[in-house]
Amino acid sequence: MSDARTDASPTAAPSVVVLDYGSGNIHSAAKALEAAGARVTVTADRGAVIDADGLLVPGVGAFQAVIAGLRSVRGDELIERRLAGGRPVLGICVGMQVMFERGVERGTESDGLGQWPGEVTELGAAVLPHMGWNTVDVPEGSVLFRGLERERFYFVHSYAAQHWSLEALAPFPAPKVTWAEHGTRFIAAVENGPLSATQFHPEKSGRAGIRLLTNWVDSLRS
């Protein structure tokens, strides 16, 4: 999975670190990123995380456990530092949820990383988890979903952010928010400057998922 080359030519495959902090199945994420054209390293090494063209933050399980895992490798600081420098970060599933201010799971409230305002709460649906392939409502100008507006993606979660309150701050472009619905409308993806995230699992979403990751990896070249 790791590749020690440090090829500086502009045509070289972008380097992506999958942040390794003991969360679930990161093997698939690494393989899917390779299929999407990235050079992938799975690590929590500070230098590698900061230097990579892109950082992928995976996450499965409980909000609180993911936050604790991230903090244990100082992932919160590394994410903060990358974003402050405009360096791309992609959060997946609970790796997206922790970007918000708070998570409320089974009555327990936990602090998130607070990159975005708002909280992650249980979906109001008769059947949970929301498990399976769902459609998404993509905003104009999305880079992640370019060519994929009519595709389905694989979701497996019971909690989600259900409100978006961050306005555009000139001169920066407005955040692009993609929505989906299961019982209630919730946020399926966000593209906000260097920080992007998906509630679904692109690495488990077949060819559409690989193409979404390819869109992200391609954006790292610039």
Place this chain on the structure above:
Amino acid sequence: MSVAVRVIPCLDVADGRVVKGVNFLNLADAGDPVELARRYFEQGADEITFLDVTATVEGRATTYDMVRRTAEQVFVPLTVGGGVRSTEDVDRLLASGADKIGVNSAAIARPALIGEIADRFGAQVCVLSLDVKRSPKTPSGFVVTTHGGRTETELDALAWAKQAIELGAGELLVNSIDADGTKAGFDLELTRAMRELSTVPVIASGGAGKLGDFAPAIAAGADAVLAASVFHYGELTVGEVKDELREAGLEVRP
């Protein structure tokens, strides 16, 4: 609700090999579960399930390798069931690339296992697999069996499903032992009963024989349909089943 109906092929494997004979053309190795999983992925499978019947400890090593190789090539969710006894087993399977883990007899012997898996990895990882038979001995008329249906437990299938959901199971894989192998269609009464009590997704399994069998299982309340032999022997493709479901007015992933 716009989440698509899922079609899930199941592969029975032992010691890293497909258990029953196969009828696929153009496969380099017809007994290789990884090749078969990739074929199903190409046909549009929404998930893949491995049911591992490996009996020996040494054989389990090949299971992890099989899961790892599959996850490298097949970018849809993988469920692995069979022989899972502890959170350590779950941890190793997830680290190998599995997304969901099916528990069956070990959870019957020790129901706390369900909660342990849900607490550590999330409820979405824990699939309760039930082999169910009709029986006059339980209140619901359905009993949980083990050993492929040969041994009846004391457990009422509906009560057990309900308890497992309370303990943290995130999905039910309901296999009808009566319907299994008959190719006469899913047990719709069982599916309906499970849907009524379940707050988690329900997968109907056992009895699929022809294209027309799948839509009634969804109408009876299943969120997903699972089949092994009809896909395995090439009698139906995943794509044909999805076309049939679409004709029936159901939402499927193309």
